Amino acid sequence: MEKTVHIRCKNNNQTKCYPLGTSLQDVAKDMDIKLDNPILGAYVNNQLTELSYEVYQSKQVEFIDITKPDGMRMYIRSLSFVLYKACHELFPEATLHIEHSVSKGTYCSLQNTHAEMTIEDVFLIRERMQSIVNKNYPFLRCEAETEEVISLFEDKNQLDKTALLKHRGQLYSSYYKLNGHVGNYYGYLVPSTGYLQVFDLIKYYNGMLLQIPKRSKPSEMEDIVIQNKMFDIFQEYSQWNKVLKVSNLADLNSLCNAGKDETLIKVSEALHEKKIGHIADMVEERKEQVKIILISGPSSSGKTTFSKRLAIQLMVAGMKPLNLSLDNYFVDREKTPLDENGQYDFESIDALDVELFNQNLIALLAGETVELPKFSFETGKRMMKGDMLQMKPENVLIIEGIHGLNPILTHLIPNEAKFKIYVSALTCLNIDNQNIIHSTDNRLVRRIVRDYKYRNYSAKETISRWPSVRRGEELHIFPFQEEADVMFNTALLFELAVLKPFAESILLEVQPNQNEYAEASRLLKFFSYLKPMKSHEIPPTSIVREFLGGSSFNY
Numbered sequence: 001m002e003k004t005v006h007i008r009c010k011n012n013n014q015t016k017c018y019p020l021g022t023s024l025q026d027v028a029k030d031m032d033i034k035l036d037n038p039i040l041g042a043y044v045n046n047q048l049t050e051l052s053y054e055v056y057q058s059k060q061v062e063f064i065d066i067t068k069p070d071g072m073r074m075y076i077r078s079l080s081f082v083l084y085k086a087c088h089e090l091f092p093e094a095t096l097h098i099e100h101s102v103s104k105g106t107y108c109s110l111q112n113t114h115a116e117m118t119i120e121d122v123f124l125i126r127e128r129m130q131s132i133v134n135k136n137y138p139f140l141r142c143e144a145e146t147e148e149v150i151s152l153f154e155d156k157n158q159l160d161k162t163a164l165l166k167h168r169g170q171l172y173s174s175y176y177k178l179n180g181h182v183g184n185y186y187g188y189l190v191p192s193t194g195y196l197q198v199f200d201l202i203k204y205y206n207g208m209l210l211q212i213p214k215r216s217k218p219s220e221m222e223d224i225v226i227q228n229k230m231f232d233i234f235q236e237y238s239q240w241n242k243v244l245k246v247s248n249l250a251d252l253n254s255l256c257n258a259g260k261d262e263t264l265i266k267v268s269e270a271l272h273e274k275k276i277g278h279i280a281d282m283v284e285e286r287k288e289q290v291k292i293i294l295i296s297g298p299s300s301s302g303k304t305t306f307s308k309r310l311a312i313q314l315m316v317a318g319m320k321p322l323n324l325s326l327d328n329y330f331v332d333r334e335k336t337p338l339d340e341n342g343q344y345d346f347e348s349i350d351a352l353d354v355e356l357f358n359q360n361l362i363a364l365l366a367g368e369t370v371e372l373p374k375f376s377f378e379t380g381k382r383m384m385k386g387d388m389l390q391m392k393p394e395n396v397l398i399i400e401g402i403h404g405l406n407p408i409l410t411h412l413i414p415n416e417a418k419f420k421i422y423v424s425a426l427t428c429l430n431i432d433n434q435n436i437i438h439s440t441d442n443r444l445v446r447r448i449v450r451d452y453k454y455r456n457y458s459a460k461e462t463i464s465r466w467p468s469v470r471r472g473e474e475l476h477i478f479p480f481q482e483e484a485d486v487m488f489n490t491a492l493l494f495e496l497a498v499l500k501p502f503a504e505s506i507l508l509e510v511q512p513n514q515n516e517y518a519e520a521s522r523l524l525k526f527f528s529y530l531k532p533m534k535s536h537e538i539p540p541t542s543i544v545r546e547f548l549g550g551s552s553f554n555y
Contacts, residue, residue: 010062025051037065046517078189086128104222109207126201136194140177160432163250237428280313296404297423300446302490302543326401333380347472358412405480422484425491450547463516497533
């Protein structure tokens with residue numbers, strides 16, 4: 001009698017029996033699963049896997065497409081492999097570096113080549129990519145003894161990958177093949193190149209921008225958003241990383257093994273302090289005009305610690321900063337706008353009394369004494385409690401909040417009176433030459449650790465809230481980031497290594513029967529490539545202390 005397994009599919013809520021070893025691709029075909037877009041992978045017992053996965057035990061399955069974050073990651077990884085193959089075939093002497101996300105795409109460059117990339121070069125690479133897509137080559141996942149995989153990548157001179165394989169200490173390791181080329185992408189790929197119909201490659205600065213589909217409309221390309229200031233920050237820190245000889249996880253692990261982690265912490269913190277001091281000097285140079293400093297940035301970017309450190313540097317420059325909290329300008333609860341689900345939308349700028357805020361600012365700039373409102377989050381009401389504020393000529397207001405760079409927030413205040421700062425953790429450290437660490441992951445790890453320590457939220461709760469947080473950022477923060485006079489990168493080269501032991505223990509609490517298990521597993525796998533660092537050398541004023549604990553600032 002043939003042995004069978006039960007498969008319960010969450011997409012159609014059906015359960016069927018299949019012979020042992022049936023692939024997920026066959027299950028999807030037999031159940032006639034239809035998603036809005038091509039099926040790219042599946043969650044099996046809340047863990048991501050690929051469609052070639054063969055089932056030998058009863059499982060719960062949910063098929064996914066590109067509209068899921070994991071589906072988009074599979075798409076981008078696969079597209080990166082196609083780009084690598086195209087570049088290697090056309091420019092075999094060059095090394096492809098996939099560097100960071102910017103302008104709704106991914107910035108890439110060819111290094112170890114004597115000539116600067118031209119528009120014609122990028123056109124040739126794009127045409128070769130399209131040819132690879134049209135041929136519908138399969139992405140073949142292979143598994144072998146780790147020593148064998150290491151030898152394979154050593155033969156290809158991909159030492160950035162071999163060092164990470166050695167660090168993990170696994171008996172067996174997986175890798176991918178694409179029509180004679182090998183790669184390691186630290187996550188699953190789509191079944192074949194034919195799934196990657198929507199992409200583009202354009203010349204961008206000294207390299208190229210890999211464009212990807214919109215998650216909401218995968219048949220359309222993401223619109224390019226000009227982010228010159230952000231690109232400059234990424235490039236500045238990437239160059240600094242090269243000076244320190246720490247550009248990827250293998251470099252960071254080697255530095256730790258050599259006992260140089262304390263030096264890296266000191267140098268990274270010194271760079272932050274120098275940058276904050278420089279921003280304070282910029283404000284001081286315009287002190288006759290600038291009376292308001294507006295600070296904005298996404299969740300877990302370190303805005304609060306940055307604001308406090310900037311205030312100190314402004315005092316060093318002879319100025320006297322005052323803080324004004326946007327939280328006290330919320331409208332009464334019944335006046336709060338609703339989102340598309342009928343829930344209070346506290347992240348909308350209409351949740352703030354913008355007119356009262358501007359009236360108070362105008363009065364403060366005129367030297368008048370102003371009674372500031374106080375908002376009660378318990379009652380949902382705003383009240384006056386006799387909190388008075390007056391600005392003197394040497395004072396400057398520091399205002400921090402997600403709407404800080406939105407022109408509507410301070411529409412009655414002349415531009416010359418405002419100094420706008422965008423703060424975010426723009427991660428410039430990569431996994432290896434072809435795999436980036438997304439800044440959103442850096443911020444998510446920060447938030448998981450902070451929420452657990454200070455807000456009594458589990459990793460499950462933080463992960464479940466994250467999509468809503470990201471939607472708010474896309475709507476209210478990112479569209480205005482180029483409005484900034486200056487950008488500050490709060491990411492620290494060492495921070496993920498320091499956060500690793502704290503984050504791992506929290507992530508391990510997420511259970512296999514919870515939907516957030518896939519994301520927790522993904523982050524845990526990432527941390528397995530990283531050697532932990534001790535935190536005792538991190539100063540109490542460090543931005544990472546806002547999340548880790550031990551800060552000398554009050555929050």
